[in-house]
Amino acid sequence: MVKRILLVVGLAVLxxxxxxxxxxxxxxxxxxLRYDQRHEGTLRVGDPAxxxxxxxxxGSRHPLLEGSAGRPTVLVFGSYT
Numbered sequence: 001m002v003k004r005i006l007l008v009v010g011l012a013v014l015x016x017x018x019x020x021x022x023x024x025x026x027x028x029x030x031x032x033l034r035y036d037q038r039h040e041g042t043l044r045v046g047d048p049a050x051x052x053x054x055x056x057x058x059g060s061r062h063p064l065l066e067g068s069a070g071r072p073t074v075l076v077f078g079s080y081t
Contacts, residue, residue, distance in 0.1 A: 049073070 043050070052075070053061050 055061050
């Protein structure tokens with residue numbers, strides 16, 4: 001009985017992994033696992049914006065807000081396609 005349960009669970013995990021690779025693509029799954037580092041923030045209304053550094057896919061880092069102090073800055077994360 002335990003072997004059957006483990007077999008079913010293993011097949012479900014394998015099917016879910018195959019679905020992700022086929023649906024999202026193998027390179028995007030690796031990118032998703034590498035860059036998805038969400039966590040609960042501590043900012044409140046009225047707090048100044050923290051310095052933001054974005055990491056490109058090639059591993060290089062780009063400071064984003066460092067030179068824009070005192071100017072309104074809008075960050076848009078999304079797709080226009």
